[in-house]
Structure formats: C-alpha cells, structure tokens
Amino acid sequence: MRRPKRYNRRTVALFHIAWWGLVGILTLIALFIPVGASTTVVLALGAAGMTFEGLLYTLAAP
Secondary structure (H helix, E strand, C coil): CCCCCCCCHHHHHHHHHHHHHHHHHHHHHHHCCCHHHHHHHHHHHHHHHHHHHHHHHHHHCC
C-alpha cells in the first residue's frame, strides 16, 4: 500500500494564506449584501474553513 503524499510546511502555509485571503475577500463582499444573506455566507465559509484547516493539518502531519 502506498504512503499518502505529505505536503511540506511551505505548501501548507501557502494554501492557508490563499484560503483565508479568499475567505476575507468573500466576507468583505458579503458585508455589502443585506444582513440575512451575508450571515449565512459567513457561517458557511467559516464551516468550510474549519473543514479545510482540518484537512490541511491531516495532510501536513509529519
């Protein structure tokens, strides 16, 4: 059985920055949408972000 590919810390850091940059931009866009919609968007992004973080740390684990 093949060992899963491990990503180095720099790659993970870049993914991390890119992801939260995207979340930040979308959050800023969401601020201009009426409150109900933006809250949903921000919560959805937050949940997706946490899932993504978990995935990244799993991949980056030594």
